[in-house]
Amino acid sequence: MYGQVRGMKTDRLIRLIRIITLVQSKPGIMAKELAERCETTERTIYRDMEILSFANIPITNLGHGKGYQFVGNFALYPMDLTEEELMAFAVLPSLLEQVDLVPPDLYSAYEKVMAAARKEKLLRQELLDSVTNVIQMGTPAYKDVKTNFLSTIIQAILSQQTIEARYHTQSRNVTTVRAIDPYYLIPREHRFYLIGYCHQKKAIRTFRLSRFLEVNILDQTFEKDDFNLKAYLKDTWSIERGEKRIAFKVKFSPRVARYVKEEEMFVKPKLTDLEDGSLLFEVTLNHDREFLQWLMGYGAEAEILEPQSYRRKMKELLQRWLGVYDRDKV
Incomplete structure (x- = not known):
């Protein structure tokens, strides 16, 4: 029986x-x-x-x-x-x-x-650790100890789990503890940035990875809902977003035109080859600072044509810069 x-x-x-x-x-x-x-x-x-x-x-x-x-x-x-x-x-x-x-x-x-x-979970973690170990990140000059939360944050993104983080805001020189729903990890200018929903601010925010002082994964899960990364970063040169719409026209000399064309960008500029071999570069952006820093890397090989206000702004900036080197040595 x-x-x-x-x-x-x-x-x-x-x-x-x-x-x-x-x-x-x-x-x-x-x-x-x-x-x-x-x-x-x-x-x-x-x-x-x-x-x-x-x-x-x-x-x-x-x-x-x-x-x-x-x-x-x-x-x-x-x-x-x-x-x-x-x-x-x-x-x-x-x-x-x-x-x-x-x-x-x-x-x-x-x-x-x-x-x-x-066993599968352990293997996934080992694979994740191996990948993150390949990615070598620098350490800010003010930090004595190197911290790397890349693996932890990637794990939280993949499992859609909220993190609790101790984060230093450099502009205000303050450290806060906040809960963040991590959406995307974005590489920019030799750094990683985390884009996610900040529970403290009740809004989407961008966090520089090197400014995290402590990160812990919580049991709480989240949904991204209708968040669209492409729309969020529309007209953003790198990572710093603004509310403006600035239509830049820049002329690059024939000596650097081909190098500008092979630049890897996060926006889609309009490129026009001119008869003398120079390049007309047109792009509309929501913020200016990162773009102007990039332009200065080309020095005299790049000339802002429009807007006229930014042409004057660049001229004033270069005059101040020249003034630094015109001073007598102490």
């Missing part, structure tokens, strides 16, 4: 796993086909679906005539379980015990699956 009961329990467990596999391989599969593939009745399939739902396996019925599919990105194999999915699987034996469905062999199978999931 025990052997028969044990066989019935084992058959149901195997059928539950088979249902998950079938729904994964064929989203929208109907109860009738599930019953045929599992060699049982539709009524039994409905009972099995109730058990799976009770175990937090995210299978949903799409409606009359549309069958079953997974909610989100749940998958049986490869494991790739999220923390929530791993927790759901972890409570499966206790749930099955309540309905008297636990065969003796379940625990060894359960332990193997959990071990495989944890």
Whole structure:
């Protein structure tokens, strides 16, 4: 008698796993086909679906005539379980015990699956650490100790988990503790910047990675909703955003024209080759500072044509700069 009961329990467990596999391989599969593939009745399939739902396996019925599919990105194999999915699987034996469905062999199978999931998680972390170790970051001159939160922040971005961070704002010379939903990691000018939702400011903010003093991943998860990175950085030369719309026209000499063309940019300028070999560079930006710094790198090979106000501004800047070198040595 025990052997028969044990066989019935084992058959149901195997059928539950088979249902998950079938729904994964064929989203929208109907109860009738599930019953045929599992060699049982539709009524039994409905009972099995109730058990799976009770175990937090995210299978949903799409409606009359549309069958079953997974909610989100749940998958049986490869494991790739999220923390929530791993927790759901972890409570499966206790749930099955309540309905008297636990065969003796379940625990060894359960332990193997959990071990495989944890192994995958460990391998992902090792891969992440290896990648971040390849990326060598500098250290600000004022810091005595080098800190690198790149791996932690990438992990939080991938798992969509909120971080708690101690962050130094250089412009105000203050340090604050704040919760941040990390959206994107952006490389700019030999630095990394984090773009995310700041709970303290209740708005999207940009954070320089080297200014993080401490970072911890919280259990709280988040959704990016309708945030669009491309729209957020529209008309931004590098990372500093503004509210202006400045239409620049710059003429580059023939000596540097070809080098300007191969510059990797985050905006799309209009480039026009002129008859004398020089290059007309046209771009509309929402902020000026980073662009002007870039222009100064080309020195006398770059000439601002428009706007006239920026032509005068550059002239005044160069005069002040020249004045520094005109002073008598102390």
